Amino acid sequence: MGNMKLTLKVWRQNGPNDKGRIVDYPVNDVSEDMSFLEMLDVLNDDLVRKGEDPIAFDHDCREGICGMCSLFINGEAHGPGRGITTCQLHMRKFKDGDTIYVEPWRSTAFPVIKDLATNRSAFDRIQAAGGFVSVNTSGNLVDGNAVPIPKDDADKAFDAATCIGCGACVATCPNGSAMLFTAAKVSQLSLLPQGKPEAKRRALAMVEQMDKEGFGNCSNTGACEVECPKGISLEHIARLNREYLAAVVTQE
Amino acid sequence: MALDSKIPPGPIDKKWTYHKGHMRIVAPANKRRIDVIVVGTGLAGGAAAASLAEMGYNVKAFCFQDSARRAHSIAAQGGINAAKNYQNDGDSTYRLFYDTVKGGDYRAREANVYRLAEVSANIIDQCVAQGVPFARDYGGLLDNRSFGGVQVSRTFYARGQTGQQLLLGAYSALMRQVGKGAVQMFDRHEMLDVVVVDGKARGIIARNLITGEIERHGAHAVLLCTGGYGNVFFLSTNAMGSNVTAAWKAHKRGAYFGNPCYTQIHPTCIPVSGTHQSKLTLMSESLRNDGRIWVPAKLEDAQAIREGRKKGSDIPEADRDYYLERRYPAFGNLVPRDVASRAAKERCDAGFGVNKTGEAVYLDFGAAIERYGKLQANVLKIENPGKEKITELGRAVVSEKYGNLFDMYENIVGENPYDHAMKIYPAVHYTMGGLWVDYNLQTTVPGLFALGEANFSDHGANRLGASALMQGLADGYFVIPYTVGDYLADDIRTGPIDTKRPEFDAAEKEVVDRINHFINNKGTKPVDEFHRRLGKVMWDKCGMARNAQGLQEAIAEIRQIREEFYRDVRVTGKANEFNQELEKAGRVADFLELGELMCVDALNRNESCGGHFREEYAEMEGPQQGEAKRDDANYAYVAAWEWTGDAGKANLHKEPLTFEEVKLTQRSYK
Amino acid sequence: MARSALLGSSLAKKYWMALTGLFLVLFLFAHLAGNLQLLDMSPEGQLKFNAYAKFMTSFPVVKAISYLLYLSILFHAFDGFLLAIQNRKARPVRYARENAGANRSWASSNMALLGTLILVFLVIHMKRFWYEMHWGELGLDADGNKDLYTVVAAAFSELWYVVLYVVMMGVLAFHLLHGFQSAFQSLGLNHPKYTPAIKNIGVFIAVVLPVFFALIPVWMFVNR
Missing domain, CATH: 1.10.1060.10 (Alpha-helical ferredoxin)
Known part of the structure; x- marks a missing residue:
């Protein structure tokens, strides 16, 4: 496993009618070879084992072509880096100790379904x-x-x-x-x-x-x-x- | 039930024409009274839904993604084959047919393959008319490239995103019908069962993935266009959501499963980097045109590389083993996918792998860079160029050809492939097996059809590059619109399907019970853990190479994992909400049964053919030593498995394959 | 659909924004040309300026154009207001963290703010000069023209007004920096060959116009 420790500030929202809030999650053992979504997989795995509700996010092909993944990371769509989708963003773009904001697409026309998943x-x-x-x-x-x-x-x-x-x-x-x-x-x-x-x-x-x-x-x-x-x-x-x-x- | 493939009479090149002329059709006024359900919106499903709606049927289309445009057909890179013969290189319908049958290692049904080749040219015309921006030359005409396993240039492409462009073409046709109200689109819906009434498929049970609501949908025919099941291996080039659930539920309702063990392993994928890995990424086959594949010849060198004490570039030329060039001097690095994959595995198993996990080989562009650099120096009239100048010029040429792939590699691996040889390893890519269908694409359940990768029909034991897109669109645009009419001609007086019938009650109850089991189970482990374990068993024992003992062990292990899964899986959240863990649980449950059937099928097939390699059935001596050994006398048949209530006790039905046009020979690449 | 497409659609609003905006840029040039006469602070220069002001408020063609100008200003402001309201509504929940600097210029995402500031300044500016010229109790100069020059000189001898004017020219600079090239894009005039030139011209205008405008009050303040 990797050696980065990160703090995630993730938007959690139970459903379209919930107000929603930012929740902090410490994530340890992040490897720089992980994709951003794999890092979320690791966090979710942990949440499920603890009996907590994992973070909902959209993703499918994980090779940058289906267009399903959609995260606003540290103030940018698909995070830092150009010409890539979130699934192609790798953790080597971040440093040990970083705080990372993860939010859904924000648009009246894209209502939030749950957490980071929106309806497009x-x-x-x-x-x-x-x-x-x-x-x-x-x-x-x-x-x-x-x-x-x-x-x-x-x-x-x-x-x-x-x-x-x-x-x-x-x-x-x-x-x-x-x-x-x-x-x-x-x-x-x-x-x-x-x-x-x-x-x-x-x-x-x-x-x-x-x-x-x-x-x-x-x-x-x-x-x-x-x-x-x-x-x-x-x-x-x-x-x-x-x-x-x-x-x-x-x-x- | 005896298998009837319903191949029309007559010579092979007249069968489809004859069949079209003799099928029953539904009059336009009657089509309005008929409902058709299409599950999946990839090339096959999108094309079928759009075409049937244009014809006048009421279509309901379903996909689990948030939009029909996201089906995994979108990820296909290379191209689509069509026998247009624009290049005047001797291509023809017959040649495309022949190449496909041979490439499939003589395990496909001749009549289906011929029809596929026959309609291939129409596909290109159809897509051009839809506004698909294929690559063109300076004269404004369609461009072609060549692909593995054939001797002509018949592959049409749109840069490295052909699948995307074709799918968006089908999607736009589908959206046009949605806009007209001819198709009702149900995205974020997952089909969880087929409903069979009086022996005919009459609807489906689907779950609205946003609300969790269980819905009943009735129809006069159900089309499954739900893709392949490569994700049974956990790691594959498939999308995360790709699953076997629709096909598997159909199987459990009476549809036979054809040749489940035929799996295509693609030789050039980016190797696994760690246990967190969720998905594998393909590097286009075109790289093998210029890259040389090698591992160190000495075990101690391989070990030094794995431990980080040496780099690939430290190994002198004399100590490198270009094993494909060594074993297959005639085809070298361009042997077919199955052969290249097995050779990589053989070297890595012998301890020559070159990354931390020991499962990677080099794909080296050093020689190509030097060769192109020298050529370029000549072109530019540079006299006595130094080594650095040659490298610089060569890199520019390689970058122009493969730049986007190199960028993609660097992005994932974090290593510059111009400086360090690329590391690659085979990965699961495509499944040739699928629901057994007759010539009309109908499964053994009347009214239930399977199209595209979801059926078993056209690629035999191995698929050629650029043929999957061709099959998906052929089935959706040009086959099903005819053949479904023949079936529906009986239904013009049936009237709307009543979804209050007891059959719907029973199917819905089963679905709800299954969901409640997962939600109420007080387990401890997440779904993915079981999926990972299943994947490892499948990869180790039912992957690139299989043997009887391993397969028997695998069956026992899968049963063990399955038992544990139902006992110890933990699914958080509720049934009536957006719940991705619940979605995964249902899919993995089906993979856990399918995996066993795949092993049963692989164990039954005591031969090696195409993607199915049994270590016991290899040539023991002679020039072909170590190569796959087919057994045409005993295994020239399609294995169609019938569900009996237990994946391990499936009933085998055989559809004998007869070859009237193509002579069976051994494939040789020496 | 035609009527709403020409007035109500999001694109139509942009066309009108672009057309009125470009017209206002043209006006700024004319305005600047007139104002530059103020740099000549000699008694003859003052008379010339007052004669010019009279011409501008009485010649029929100029008068007609000036009505078009008022309309453009009002429309540009009103349309901009509508667009801004709609844009706000399109994102009711803001991002907790937004790295705007990564993908756009500051000016481009603050056009509404810049425009509002300019509008406020315009009110002050017009009250001070335009209103006085039309309806104020102005003395007459030697030629019998309304003595606008003295009003201007009085205004530009107040430090706070000069500072406000200079700062507002900075605001105008940013508004033009994005606005000029944006108008061409809105009208569909984007071509790989010409767009770089349009962008350069935009930067040139955004610098030159405000600098010269600002020069006048500073000059008059220093030489008062």
Whole structure:
């Protein structure tokens, strides 16, 4: 086992209607090879053995791609370090004796379910409002190579499509805005010929849903771009701004 | 019950077309009267739910994650195969079919594999139409890369995140239907039982993971798209939540389990670093193109490295054992996954492992850096470059090719892989076994279907790289929409399924009793402790290499752990709340039964094939000495196990495999 | 949807914020150009300034633009107020620990505070000069124009007012530092080739405008 001793200040909240509070937990024997979530596993193991309620937190793939893990660690989404999710954060980023705050994503649109787990279904509803190309399953579509797509466009679309829907952008934004998430999908599909026919409708519908969910307004602080584990650029927000403006102006 | 695989008549390349033309279909007006439940929203489930909803069925989709987009298909890196022959390198449906059957070590059903190859090209078209940003060349056309075990370039990819992009494509199609109201989405719901009424699957019991409420959902057909069971080993590349529960409950309700012992071990994963480890991370197979795998040739060197007295770079070239190049001169470091994995284990078992735990080998880019550096110096017309200059140039080339993987490695291990050779070790990655299904993807329970990794059907005893994504989407987009209609044609007058029937009462009671047992048990140990112990037994005795004695011991040990689990597990919290310990307990309980069945199956199969290697069945002499020895005379069958109330006493049913198109031969990589 | 999309949606609010903001930047340039005349403290300079002030308050085109300006100021402030309220509501429970410095500039996350300070200053500022010019009891200069110059000189001979003015120009600097480039981003004008230039121009404006504005009261105070 490791040799670091840490003090965790963890947000505990029994349910959506509980007020919640920060609770201190000393953790000993932390190895620098542990991931942050494995360190929480060790703490939870200990809590269960003592008959106490373990800390609830979301996680699944533990390799930085599913987007399920979601902790606000020492004042930053997914903790210190860039281009990583919480599950990829390792304890060697911390020092013996550190005090670490662990909080859930804070947003009206992401209500806390329990402790550090939040409900991010708002993202699904934004996606359902228009984050798709209206094509049915069919074995008779045109060949994948029938429409060449400039490599730059395909690459840029990919850069946007790499979003994992974790919500770090919302959690980080001082305004709790979901613009980076929404923009990533709008931008991806508007860059591809397949997505162009319904680009305007999509931008209008997704923004309308985003506003309905209670997210804040983007004020271009750029914090989302910095904390995004996939490094999605503000350029995509600008593209959404353009798409939406064009849609509003030309809409009949 | 005799197994009927329902393979359509006719030559292999006409079977699917014939079948589609002769199946019954449900008229559009009638589809509105039919409900379908889809459990799991990965490639297979997401694609199936979206497609069936488009067709007009009422679909209810379930996933245990907080969003359908998080299913573990998302983690697939490499790519997806399709017989498009864009590269004009002689690819064809037949060649993809042939490669898959051979790669599966001749333990797959020919007709299914052929259909998979046949619809593969449609998948690419479908995904492009959905806006999946595949990699393209400068002409704007789709790019391909080559993958292990084949001689053509047929793998389509989206950088190292192909699974993510394909899944998000299926997810967007699914969300479109959710937005229309054609799919009712139940996220954070876990299926805990199948309800069988009059011999047909008619619904499920699910737990709302937020409130703990137990819910009944009726439907005319139930589709299980719930992935594989690699987490029975505790440590695997699967997601933490990946589990066998849905498939296992189906098994206990009468669905046979096919070839449970076929497990794929991936050779290039980051080794275990300590007892806290919760999960293993894969390093893409592509690294083996340039990395050389070795261990020290002398035991004392290996020991010195383990004790930290020496480093890999201290070992002179002459004292290194490039064991894959030594044993398999023809394929070298690029032998198939199962062969590479076993060779690593063999060296480490013999005491040559190179990390603290003794379970790691080197994957060394030193030679590649030097080679690329010299080439680059030539390109840049640098005369007499020094050693440092060559290293610098070579590193830049390697970084361009594999930079993101090297970063990922450094992030996890905390060691720079440019300076120190990477350490890797095999890890559980994929399970070829699963619920037995016929050609229509229907299990032995009518109305209960299994798609994707959850079924056993297409990969035989070993899966080729980039074929899992292909199968998931093929099943979901292009197979089930046809075959489920054939089954549902009988149900147009059934009407809504009544969930107040006694069968639902009984199933719900069983689920509630099980939950209450865990909650009320006054045990002392957390769930994970039992899971870890089970995983160790499975890995040691039913992992990369198996033998009869070990398997018998494993069965006894698993029964012991299971007994102790029910007696001594401690689950905190309540049943009617968000309770992650309770979720884990239910899953581990099922793994504890499945693990035993896997050992029973491995013990039954007295041969070595693909991912199943029995130490007793290896070539004893000749050029293939030490290699796997198949027994086609006695074991060319699918082992389909029937639940009898005890995992150890499952009934074996055999589906004989006949090979009409592909001739059975021994795989040789010497 | 069109109407609400053009007025009520979060993006529309941003467009209006950006457009009014950029217009206000343009105004600041014009304002500065006029104010720089104050540096000439000779009697001729004073007469010239008063003549300029008369022109600005009587020429019809300028008058029309000035109404647009008032509207812009009110809209910018009102819209900003709405956005700030909504943003507060989007995060009812604050973080116990937030490391804002790690990912954003101080100015970018304090635009509402900076804007409010500027608004308060604007009220004081307009009361002192704009109100006096329009409705105050001002004496006439040698040319018969209202003698605004004397009012300004009086104000800038009070130390507290000069200090307030200089400090507020610092506040304006921070507001512009984020605001200028942010307006372009809001309008969707982001391009890898041009955005760095826009950002540099923004920094330039954020430094030059307030420095020159601040120079005037300091100069007049020193030379009073």
